[in-house]
Every structure is written in structure tokens, then in C-alpha cells.
Amino acid sequence: MASSPTPSADSRNRAAALREALATRVVVADGAMGTMLQAQDPTLADFENLEGCNEILNITRPDIVRSVHEAYFAVGVDCVETNTFGANTAALGEYDIPERVRELSEAGARIAREVADEYTASTGEQRWVLGSMGPGTKLPTLGHIPYATVRDGFQANAEGLIAGGADALIVETTQDLLQTKAAVLGARRALDALGSDLPLLCSLAFETTGTMLLGSEIGAALTALEPLGIDMIGLNCSTGPAEMSEHLRYLTRHSRIPLLCMPNAGLPVLTKDGAHFPLDAEGLADAQETFVQEYGLSLVGGCCGTTPEHLRQVVERVRGTVPAARDPRPEPGAASLYQSIPFRQDTAYLAIGERTNANGSKKFREAMLEGRWDDCVEMARDQIREGAHMLDLCVDYVGRDGVADMEELAGRFATASTLPIVLDSTELPVLRAGLEKLGGRAVLNSVNYEDGDGPESRFAKVT
Template structure:
């Protein structure tokens, strides 16, 4: 693992990652036997057909990218459980990282230029905020996922395509626990997915994501998937103005167009390269790459434009605030005082404490609403009793 060298590179120059993986794996027509009868579970190919996975990494390194993502997007509890192989989380994560590590080291040995491996930690298919799965269960599974990636040689942990801030937090804390358990020190990168609607899947604005995630001690925040670069610009602008940490962007090749042959991504390689070059200059990105629909040719042209470019200096002016699931609220007083409602504190309100201990959640919520109606600007919610 070369976490220190990757951190140093990201602080000084633009680093280029790879593009889409799933489509390139499928293009090689793996058989049902290759999938061990688990059709569509790409992570199984790390064990049964590492040669196929290698060719994807080789294709991206051949066009000049600095780092590749592991074939572990679905190596998490929720996704693997759908195939009844949740117990193979560590095995598939470690195998995916090991393949990428071997290819990265081979390319590095040829020309002396260091290549890095980003350990992909995908969102899974269950959202804890909606009650699909418990927070503790996915946090612990993400720790297993991360331990496998680190054991296989990942230089960073990339919590990507996140749609639910509680799921994102579970992945980040799982990653942190894995680093502690193994005594490792590599960057933890978070890449959130903002839909064409302008928010994450559950309605979170980019400001809420930044306010909630930056204090977790992550090394970088950015955007990937769902849209092309055009739709990401406003959200990147917010991050550039407010984030204290480095930024990344890995867009799709435009918004997908549905055809009789499936989804088609319309953005060509020159257009993606134009957009990433502009983002690097305007928003001070440190890490760029591609997501769905992007190919080695897309990334070859991005490499030609931006790799090795010095990171544009940003002068962020972050504003302290608090976030709900949906939005960030700056600590800005529009009135002469800030009223904080304290009746939702189990240590200060007997009524709230009893309702909480008896699981009368509607009563708890109504107490909060009463304070808002009475003019509270913020609520002190404390259930630590």
C-alpha cells in the first residue's frame, strides 16, 4: 500500500482514475459457470476469472491513468446477500484488490511511474435511513469489505456512489475501523451521487452531505455517477467554495438515453475531457475519472488534458452549520438571539425520556414540533440516557 505517496500526489497535482468497469467485464461474455451460476455478480469473477478483470485494469493503465478502482463495487453485505454469499465479502474484496495491485505494480515496474489502487466500496441495495437494514450491521460489513481491500493492497478506500448519508457514514466508520484493526493509514475518499433532480436519492442537498461527512475525517469528497458533468457543475461549485478537503469528480458519459438495445451514454471522449479540464481549472479538483458509459478512450483524452497539472489553489470560505438529512443550516442568526429547544433531551425532560424509553416515537416527534411552533431555531436532540 502507498497511501502516503497517493496523498502527496493528490495534494500537488491532478491524479486521473479509470472509467466504467461493469460494461467492459460484460463485453467479454463471461459464462454462467464463470459467475458460479450467480449471473451478474461481477465480484465472483475476481476468483473465477481474474484474467478478465486484469484486462480491464490493463486497458485503463495502458491509456495513462494513474489509478484504477477494484472490481468490488458489489462486495458488500446487501448486494452479496441477494446472491446468498454474504460470507464471501472478505474473500472477494481481497481478491479484487490483489488483481488490481498486481497490474498496477507491473505497469509501475515497466516505466518507474507509480500507479495506485482505489478500493471500491459501493452503496449496496439497502438504505438504512429507510429501514431496509440496520446501521450496525452494514457498518460491520463495510469493515470486513475494507479489511479485504487493504489486505489485497489497496492504496485508498473509495466509498462511492452513495445515496443515503447514513449508509455513507456506516461505510466511512467501517473503513476507519478496518484501518485501525490493520494498523494501516490510507486515504478515505467519499464520492456522493446527486441525481438529475439536484439532490441525492433520499433528498439530501450537496451542502447537507458536506456538513455531515467532512467532520468524519475523510480525506476527499466528490461526485460520481447518475449524471454527466453538465449536471454536476453547480454541486462542484458549492464544494469548491465550502470544502476544506480536496475534491474529486467522476461523471457518467452524459445522461443515459434509453434505446431498444439498452442505455446509451451520449457524451463523447472530447466532451468529457473538455469538462474535466474545465472542472480542474475552475473548481480545483485533485482526482478525476469517469463512471458509467466512460471507456479507455474517454480516459485517454482526459489524461492528455489534465494528468500532472498542478492542483488549482482554492480559497474556501466554509461556514459552520448543522445538517439534517436534507439540508445544511448555517449558524447564522437572523434574529437577535438563537432559541434552542431543549425538551427533546432525555436528560432534561422527563416527559421526553419516558416517551423515548416506551418507544412512543409519535409523542417524541410531537414534542419537537411543539418547540418549533413556539419559535425554536434549533432542537437539542439527546437520547443518551
């Protein structure tokens, strides 16, 4: 486990001031990073022959990275994001340098910290650094990479950002709920390991289809992520503000925690010179002002295609204003990868399908013992068609490798079932195996507590 000196008083004070600002007024973040870097024509040598790996510039060309932060602070934003969007195991693994996650994360945070401190000193107003944690290039739900590998890589990412002086961590542009959970829990492990208490923000990417890349609805995302202890939730990237309204409307009605939004400058239009983002600065400022007034956003900014001019106009419109009051009505429930199921049903009961339980269904048990996984999945789908609200998944059977069976079936159910899963086992390793395959919010059943072994310690062992 990584270790570090106790966070400094300055670090604690900055984090506390950021929390206070987010709770009382609209805070403005920066805009696009990658296009600003590329506009300065870094050489192949600057990239250490790893063309496109922007995080390398934190080491080789800190002056370029610094200039981007300066451009945004100069127009009055409150905070900038670090140049660490790809500083994770999956993305750096594409360049065969996954071991440099922490190094490049820390370097990126230090550059932003230096610039923020300079502007704090020159303006007399606190400026903050958001540690960017991008999604990577592999989706654990689809089996591209193990959950634990993703989680541990994000922990290294977060540890570097914290050590470099970030004031908050933002898990952003997330596309797979299982990847999102891995990032959030990796960040939480880093905060615990380093004795830090920075705000942890989470920003989701929704496609023009109205769902995340793998089909997750906004309700499933909120149900799965809010209980993990994040401080803020919202949207960024993928679309412009026009396509985000319905998702923000859902969040303002149901989210207990504050909201953020950092849209692209509209939907990209492909031209012979590449992608063009059509939304001008006034259009972005109009949209963000409306979102603040209608949905009570606490943090706004921009993503792809946005420039310092876009953010200058956003600052003029909303920085320091008080967001609209919200009266959220949370809906406690469980979630699959795709949808949320409230615990309170109009039918007055919650129906849990039990025919995917090796102890309760001979047909399911025999299919499992014979490795007829498709038949097991079909039994799950039968219960969906018959009106179940959740599916009980139990693989416990004497003489079987429960972890292997759970990995196989939970991995299949994650994408084959639209319903939340009830993981049913008395074995902690089996429950852990299931949780590491499910992107939604599962229900745990049948855990027997031993003497002196209470719920908190048992839950820690599972997660």
C-alpha cells in the same frame, strides 16, 4: 478483531506518494468497470450461477478483470478502482454469500495491484489502486438494515482491500448519509485494526433533483462527513458533469479537504438496446478540464458509460496539471439528513427546540410513555414551523428502556425532521442508539465525564 502484519514499506511509500500527488497535481482515475466486464460475455458458470455478481469474477475469471485494468492503464490513467463495488454485506447478501465479503475484496485488490505494479515497472511512473467500496442495496435510514451490520460489513470489505494491496479506499456512489457514515467508520476501523494509514476518499451520488436519493443537500453531506476524517470528498455516478456543477461550486467554497469528480457519460437515454450514455470522450474531457480550472479538482475520472477512450482524452487534457487554487470558507454547523444548519446565525443566537425532551415537556413525556410516536413526531414538526434551528431529543426517564425509546424516536425524527438533532442524555448506550439512526451530524448534550474518563475515550465509546 482482524489482525495482519505491519504494512510493508512499499505499501507505506505508495500511499505517501499518492497523498503527495493528490496535493500537488491532478490525478486521473479510470472509468466504468461493469460494462467492460459484461462486454466480454462471461458465462453463468463464470458467475458460479450467481448471474450479475461481478465480484465473483475476481475468483473465477481474473483474466477478464485484469484486462479491464490493463485497458485503462494503457491510456495513461494514474489509478484504477478494484472490481469490488458490490463486495459488501447488503449486495452479496442478495446472492446469499455475505460471508465472502473479505475474500472477494482481497481478490479484487490483488488483481489490480498486480497490473498496477507491472505498469509502474514498465513506465517508471507510480500507478495506484483505489479500493472500491460501493453503497450496497439497503438503506439504513429507512430501516432496511441495522447500522451496525452495515458498518461491520464495510469493515470486512475494507480489510480485504487493504490486505490485497489497495493504496486508498474510496467510499463511492453513496445515497444515504447514514450508510455513508457507516462505510467511512467501517473503513476507519479496518485501517486501525490493520495498522494502516491509507487515504480515505468519499464520493456522493446526487440525483437530477439536486439532492441525494433520500433528499440530502450537498451542505448536509459535507457537514456530516468532513469531521469523520476523510481525505477527499466529491461526486460520482447518477448524472453527467453538467448536473454536477452547482454541487462542485458549493464544495470548492466550503470544503477544507481536496475534491474529486467522476461523472457518468451524460444522463442515460433509454433505447430498445438498453441505456445509452450520450456524452462523447471530447465532451467529458472538456468538462473535467473546466472543473479542474474552476473548482480545483485533484482527482478526476469517469463512471457509468465512460470508456478507455473517454479517459485517454481526459489524461491528455488534465493529467499532471496543477488544479486551480481554492480559498474555502468553512461553515461549522450541525446537519439533519436533509440540510445543514450553521452554528453562526444572523439572529445572533441558535434556537434549540426543547419540547421533545421527556424531562422538560410533560406532553412529550406522556406521548412517549404511551407509545404515541406520531404525536411525538408532530411535536417536533411544530417546533420546526415555529423557527427552531435544532431539536433537542431526550428520552431519559426512570424505569424506561432509553435505548429502545431512542431507537424508535431518533429513527422517526431522522426522516420526519429537516433540522439537526441534539441528542440529550447522560447514558452512553442511549447516545449511541441515537447516532446509529441519524445520517446527519448530531450534537451531543448532557454527557457527564467521570474521573479519569476524558472526552476522547468517551467519544470512542459512543461511535
